[in-house]
Each structure stands twice: as structure tokens, then as C-alpha cells.
Amino acid sequence: MTSGCKTVITFVTVICGLLFAVVDLESQWPLWSWLTLVALAVVTPVASSAVAGRRRNPVPLELIPHLPVAPVERRDQRVTQVSLPSAWEDYDFRFAATVRWCPTGKTAEEPVINPAGVAVDAILARASAITEKRDPARASLVQHELNGALGRMQEDPTGYLDVMAESVTLALAERDQERLDKLASVRKDKAVWEHERKYEQSRREYLGEDVLKDTGSAVVWWLARNDDHIEKTVSDIGLLTQLSSAARNSEVPTQFRHLVPSLAAAAPATTSAGPEAGTMGQARSEEPQPPSGADHFEALLVTEGIPNDDPARGLLVGRVADAFAAHGRPEIAAELRRRFDNPQSEPCDPAVSDSPDEQ
Secondary structure, three states: OOHHHHHHHHHHHHHHHHHHHHHHHHHOOOHHHHHHHHHHHHHHHHHHHHHHHHOOOOOOHHHOOOOOOOOOOOOEEEEEEEEEOOOOOOOOEEEEEEEEEEEOOOOOOOOOOOHHHHHHHHHHHHHHHHHOOOOHHHHHHHHHHHHHHHOOOEEOOOOOEEEEEEEEEEEEOHHHHHHHHHHHHHHHHHHHHHHHHHHHHHHHHHHHHHHOOOHHHHHHHHHHHOOOOHHHHHHOHHHHHHHHHHHOOOOOOHHHHHHOHHHHHHOOOOOOOOHHHHHHHHHHHHOOOOOOHHHHHHHHHHHHOOOOOOHHHHHHHHHHHHHHHHOOOHHHHHHHHHHHOOOOOOOOOOOOOOOOOOO
């Protein structure tokens, strides 16, 4: 007996039992009749099953054809390692995705088509339209953009398929990624260097064109930085004057020379030299000349604190002039006597007889 027959017998038995129960409730049969009907309802299907099991199937099982299950049409395709253009030449993305499609129900113009090829071509065209405008350094961000843009079913250009893509991955070649990382590092270093250079240039302009443009500006700037040390600022005026003059490649102004120790020691002392000495001083102030031997000797007198009215000064000048004359430098001796207006003095060396003072 087949499984279909067993199902029918069981179903009929249940229906008969329900009918007997309804009749018993309405007719109020005695208990023995109810038990008899129940036994009959149970024995009848069992007996029917036994009888049906002895009967032979008129059609042998081996003659019943087993039809094959119709194959399920595949509607997805995995694509990998597809090069898609980026906004930079020679920097291509590596694209991979699972392409899915379904027919739209429209009649295709071609009699036979390859739906997988049509779907993949449509997805690659949609992806290329996005990646060719994107920076290759933003591959991970473009990947999420493609997942959103290709994750919607859209009709392909033929109108025969609705196409989408999922599990999209997008990356650069390893060598290309290394090059981009190096370029990014160089750009960052260059930006830092540019900022440092501009900062240094701004400081130089501030110091050269504002702070050290003259001695007064330098003093005001130093005073602003040391507002609680006025005495220190006053004592540093000579140093600030030198710094300001060096920054402008010029000489120290005349009114500040006495504040610079090295220039104050070498400055010509005010003497009663007459018009000629004044003319020479004016000429030296107008056109800088290297210091002469007389200048150095005058600096020595100032350093040692020998005043002009000291009687020993004239004697010292005369002896030094005689020494220069004895060593074959009469011009220095003449300059010393002329500048310091030295009175006639006896030479320190008796052997010197051709001195101008003795003639």
C-alpha cells in the first residue's frame, strides 16, 4: 500500500469517529453501543490496510519514470582584480564584487544573450564612472561609496536585466600605495618646512626692519622687554647701537660713539691743535681712513689717562717721536709733534743728530 492510501484511510477514520461522536451526543445511545462504534471505527481502517497491503501494485515501481529536477538558473557572478581608472594617471584601482541580476520581463532585441556578461559590463561601467573622478589615496572611502551606488537594482543599457553588486572591495596595488605614502610624507615635510621658513623670514623682517632699524628703535624694544630694569637698558645702549649698526651694515652714529668702549678709546681727543687739526678731523669724519700711528698713540694716552696739561705728556711724546725718527720713520715723528704740539725736547739717544728738532 502506498503512502497516499495510508493517508486516505487515516483521514476517513478520523471523519467517521467524529460523525459517531456527534450522533451519540444527539441520540443519547447506551454505553455498549458507543463502545461498539468505537471498536468498529478502529478495526475497520486496520482491516482495510491489511487487505490493501496484500494486493499487488498493477504498475511496477521500476516502470514509473523519475523526472529530473529542473536546474535553478544562476543569477550571480563574482568578478575580481578588475582595473578601474582613478583621477591620477597610472594609478588604477583593483575592483572586486559579486554581480547579481534578474530579468526585467522585457523582450530582448538579441535572440540569445549572456546575462552574466551583460550584468558584469553594466556594473563595471557604473563603477568606472565613479572611480575615474576619485583620488587614489582615498581607496577605502571610494569602496564604501561604490557599495552604496552599486547596491541598488538598476536597469542595464539593454533593458533586459536589472543589475546590482554586493561585497564590493576596492584597493590599490601594493607598490602604488607605497608611492602614495612617500608622496604624502614629502608633502607634509615640505609644508612644515615652508611654515618654518616663513616664520624665520617674518622674524628677520621684524628684527631688521622694525627693531634694529636704528638705535632708538632698538632701545625702545629692549626697554619694553626689560621694563623693570631701566638701569640695565641704559647700560646696554652701546651694545644695542653696535647691534643696530651691524644689522644695517653701517657705522656707529657719531652721537653714540662715546657709549661704545672700543670706539671711545680710539676716538681723537679734543686738543688745541688749531685749524689744521680741525680740517683733518673733518676730512676723517667725511671719509673713513685707517688709523695711523699717531691715532694709536693718542688712544694709548687716553687709555692710560694722561691729560693734555700733564708736563710729562710732552716729554713722552718727544721721546716717542725721537724713537720713530731713529728707526727711519721720520714722517710718524713729524705727525706726532704736529698733532700734539710738542715742545722741543732733547732726543733720548745722543747718536741721533739729524733730528729735525736739533736743526
